[in-house]
Each structure stands twice: as structure tokens, then as C-alpha cells.
Amino acid sequence: MQEQTLDIATKDGAMETFVCYPERGGPYPAVFLLMDAPGIREELRDMARRLGTAGYYVLLPNLYYRAGRDTIYGPDVLQHGSAEHTRMRSVRTKMTIPPVMDDIAAMLAFVDGQAAAKRGPVGAHGYCMSGPYALAAAARYPDRVAAAASFYGTWLVNNEAEESPHRTLGKVKGELYIACAEHDELAPLPMVEELRGLFSAAGSPGEIELYPTVHHGFAFPQRWCYDKPAAERHWERLIALYRRRLG
Numbered sequence: 585m586q587e588q589t590l591d592i593a594t595k596d597g598a599m600e601t602f603v604c605y606p607e608r609g610g611p612y613p614a615v616f617l618l619m620d621a622p623g624i625r626e627e628l629r630d631m632a633r634r635l636g637t638a639g640y641y642v643l644l645p646n647l648y649y650r651a652g653r654d655t656i657y658g659p660d661v662l663q664h665g666s667a668e669h670t671r672m673r674s675v676r677t678k679m680t681i682p683p684v685m686d687d688i689a690a691m692l693a694f695v696d697g698q699a700a701a702k703r704g705p706v707g708a709h710g711y712c713m714s715g716p717y718a719l720a721a722a723a724r725y726p727d728r729v730a731a732a733a734s735f736y737g738t739w740l741v742n743n744e745a746e747e748s749p750h751r752t753l754g755k756v757k758g759e760l761y762i763a764c765a766e767h768d769e770l771a772p773l774p775m776v777e778e779l780r781g782l783f784s785a786a787g788s789p790g791e792i793e794l795y796p797t798v799h800h801g802f803a804f805p806q807r808w809c810y811d812k813p814a815a816e817r818h819w820e821r822l823i824a825l826y827r828r829r830l831g
Contacts, residue, residue, distance in 0.1 A: 618714030705730035723752035760790035
């Protein structure tokens with residue numbers, strides 16, 4: 585596996601990004617792994633590596649870069665009331681979809697200049713807060729983002745958010761995959777059903793799948809709610825999606 589951490593130039597500064605891809609062959613289709621709220625950590629880099637071994641050029645950007653390079657948090661970041669959780673939330677609550685779409689544009693420009701990255705369609709998938717970002721990218725860049733997936737994405741129907749996925753489903757040309765956990769206060773079942781109706785009405789290509797019995801965060805190996813069968817299903821669905829749409 586070839587891997588490095590480098591800066592991608594954006595209109596708002598240098599975005600620190602972990603990049604990995606197989607050491608032989610290529611070029612490889614590019615895919616963007618968009619982080620969850622606790623931010624960049626080894627757990628996510630390992631997930632990027634797993635996807636890289638399947639034959640993809642993977643970018644894992646620190647989407648908190650606008651707040652500085654110290655936006656790496658300790659193990660208690662998920663403990664409500666902890667100093668690290670408070671520090672993370674002060675950055676997370678300022679995140680909106682439009683600037684992240686600018687970051688996607690910067691990543692597209694970057695991969696177009698990399699010999700190991702295959703030119704053409706790309707994929708994007710996001711967890712938690714980044715589920716909406718991945719879906720929004722498919723709508724903002726329909727001629728480039730051929731596959732997008734959201735895993736327990738938060739607030740996928742948000743009337744207050746510009747470019748909320750439910751507003752832009754009709755602009756998507758690529759294939760979407762939306763995985764929701766049965767137990768998720770950030771994407772409650774009524775919201776999932778509302779999104780399912782909007783998805784159908786828009787004629788969006790792809791599917792919404794409910795993962796029964798599991799909780800928000802089920803795909804992360806170090807999370808209390810990790811569910812191995814559901815996590816492996818998530819890998820199966822994701823890689824199959826990328827195989828169909830990217831090769």
C-alpha cells in the first residue's frame with residue numbers, strides 16, 4: 585500500500601489529507617472518504633486502507649482544517665461534557681454543506697493531476713455528519729460523482745440547510761446508496777421514511793436500506809455499538825456500488 589499525508593490547496597487554505605492506494609498497477613478510480621464528527625483518527629485511516637486494497641485511490645481529508653491543524657481529538661471526544669467533546673463541537677457546529685462542496689472541487693482538481701488516480705468518475709461516501717456531504721456532492725457535481733453513499737448520515741432531511749440532500753435529489757445522475765440504522769436519534773425512523781418518499785418521487789437511482797437492530801456508528805470497529813455483520817454488509821454494499829459505477 586502506498587500512503588502519505590499531504591496538503592490539498594483549497595480556497596480557504598491547506599486541507600490536510602490522507603491518501604492511499606495499491607502499490608502495484610493503476611491508475612485507480614478515486615474515492616473520497618468523508619469523516620464523521622469525531623474527526624481524523626487511525627480508525628478512519630484503517631478504513632481508507634481497506635478500501636485502497638480493493639483497488640481505489642482513496643482520499644481522507646480533514647474537513648475541520650479551517651479551524652486549524654489541532655483539530656485532532658483524543659479518545660474521550662465522544663464523551664458528552666468532556667473537554668475534547670466540547671472542543672470538537674465548537675468546530676462541528678459551524679460546519680455547513682456549501683464550503684465542503686468547495687473542498688470536493690479541490691479534491692477533484694487534485695486527483696486529476698495524480699498519475700496513480702484514474703481520470704473520470706469518482707465516488708464519495710460519508711459517515712455521520714458527512715453522509716449529507718457525500719449526497720450533496722453527487723448533486724453539485726453530477727458529471728463527476730458517479731457513486732455516493734451515506735452511512736447513518738445525520739439530518740438528511742433538513743429544511744434549514746442549504747443543499748440538504750432532500751432538496752437536491754433530482755439533480756443526481758449517479759447512483760446513491762443510503763444506509764440508516766434502526767436506532768439513531770440523529771436520523772429517526774420518521775425522517776428515514778420521509779426521505780424514502782422523497783427519494784422515490786425524485787426517481788433517484790439507488791436505494792435506501794435500513795439496517796435493523798443496530799445503532800448509529802455501527803461500522804466503526806472501535807465504537808461501543810460496532811456490529812460486525814452490519815459493518816461487513818456496509819463494506820459489501822459500498823464496494824459493489826463502486827465496482828458498478830467506477831470499475
